Amino acid sequence: MSNQKVCALIPARLHSSRLPGKLLLPLGARSVLQVVYEQVLQCKSIDGLVVVTDHAEIYQHVQSWGGQVMMSQRAHESGTDRIAEAVENLQEFSYFVNVQGDEPFILPESIDRIVYKCQVHKAGIGTLISSLTEPSEFNNPNVVKAVTDSHGYALYFSRASIPYSRERPLMMPECGAYRHIGLYVFKKETLERITKWPVSGLERTEKLEQLRWLENGEKILTEVVSLPEPGIDTREDYERALQILGY
Numbered sequence: 001m002s003n004q005k006v007c008a009l010i011p012a013r014l015h016s017s018r019l020p021g022k023l024l025l026p027l028g029a030r031s032v033l034q035v036v037y038e039q040v041l042q043c044k045s046i047d048g049l050v051v052v053t054d055h056a057e058i059y060q061h062v063q064s065w066g067g068q069v070m071m072s073q074r075a076h077e078s079g080t081d082r083i084a085e086a087v088e089n090l091q092e093f094s095y096f097v098n099v100q101g102d103e104p105f106i107l108p109e110s111i112d113r114i115v116y117k118c119q120v121h122k123a124g125i126g127t128l129i130s131s132l133t134e135p136s137e138f139n140n141p142n143v144v145k146a147v148t149d150s151h152g153y154a155l156y157f158s159r160a161s162i163p164y165s166r167e168r169p170l171m172m173p174e175c176g177a178y179r180h181i182g183l184y185v186f187k188k189e190t191l192e193r194i195t196k197w198p199v200s201g202l203e204r205t206e207k208l209e210q211l212r213w214l215e216n217g218e219k220i221l222t223e224v225v226s227l228p229e230p231g232i233d234t235r236e237d238y239e240r241a242l243q244i245l246g247y
Contacts, residue, residue, distance in 0.1 A: 004119050007048035007093040008040045008111070009086055011072075011079035012062075012101040014055035018234050023101050024061060025238055028247050032232055033058070035104040037067050040097075042108040045115035048093060051101070052086045077199075078209050080184070084195040087188060095119065096191055098184040104241060105229035106183065114185050114223040123221035124190035125213060127154070128181035130227035137179065144180040144208060146222065154220040157208050179227065184210075194218060 012033055016022050023033040030038070033051065040049055051062045051069040054076075062069035070089065076082040083098050090096075095118065097111060110128055118126040129146050137143045141159040148154055156162065157180055165173040186194075194213050202211035210220060232238050 004094045005047040005092060006045055006095040006097060006115055007050065007090055008043065008046045008097040008099055009083040010036060010040070010049075010051045010099050010101045011082040012051050012053040012055075012058050014053070014058055016102075016233075019232065019238065022232050022238065023058065025232075027104060027241060027245055030065075031061065032104055032238075032241075033061070033101050034065055034067070036099065036101050036106065037062075039104065039106055039108055040099055040111065043111045043115075044108075045112040046097070048090070050086065050090070052082050054082070080191070080209060081195050084191050087191060091188075094188055096186050096188060098186065100182055100231060102233065103183070103228065103231040105231075105244075107226065107228055110181075110223075110225040110228070111183065113225060114183070114221075117223050118185045118187075118221060121221055122187075123185075123219065124187045125194075125218055126185035126221040126223065127210070128183050128225050129178040129222045130181055130225055132177040132179045138177060144182075146178045146180045147176055148178065148222050152222050154210075154214065154222055156214070157206070157210050159206055159208070178222075178224070181225070181227070190218070 012023055024031050027035050052072050053059050054072045059069050059071055070086050072082050072085055114126045114128055132138050139161050144157055145162050146154055146157050147162055163173050197216055200212040200215040202215055
């Protein structure tokens with residue numbers, strides 16, 4: 001697969017509505033963003049790694065510890081749109097991995113598994129899912145659920161409790177309840193295509209960009225992996241991360 005070089009991109013915005021500047025918060029001697037970067041460096045499937053940012057402070061921060069970083073010149077609605085701009089300057093790569101900068105516990109082996117699976121199946125888009133085990137999460141609209149077909153391709157993503165159990169409506173179903181993990185692998189040509197489409201109806205309703213891709217006929221290959229520790233969206237998440245890491 002030497003002709004299928006892979007570049008991981010970490011879209012990194014400074015501002016966040018729930019926890020401003022969270023990517024620069026310290027986790028011991030390193031920032032949240034640096035921890036994520038160094039996790040991805042451990043991947044065996046990755047040939048390149050670049051932070052893509054819209055802010056000089058993050059740009060300078062990444063340079064301070066020797067990371068590769070690129071400035072995004074335009075405003076974007078999503079991290080996917082931001083990395084698509086970066087792809088214009090990374091034409092030697094065939095696949096791109098969109099890694100969220102606030103996920104310090106993402107497992108390198110999980111990234112490798114979905115990258116290799118996409119390469120084997122020549123999939124245009126791949127993502128990670130994990131089996132849901134907690135009823136409270138199944139019924140939580142902040143937890144994105146996924147259902148797949150028998151070949152591992154996504155049928156739908158929703159904030160609602162899917163699949164719905166008609167016989168036991170307040171219980172988790174015994175089959176196929178998955179939690180979506182927001183990491184994506186894209187073929188270069190697929191990424192360039194999907195970011196040209198306007199926001200779709202389902203995307204606008206559920207506030208999930210992957211529904212735009214499904215609505216337009218793209219297939220999304222999934223890989224079931226162990227659920228990593230939660231990412232950092234709030235002050236409580238950050239304090240939990242410090243406790244997990246022993247700080």
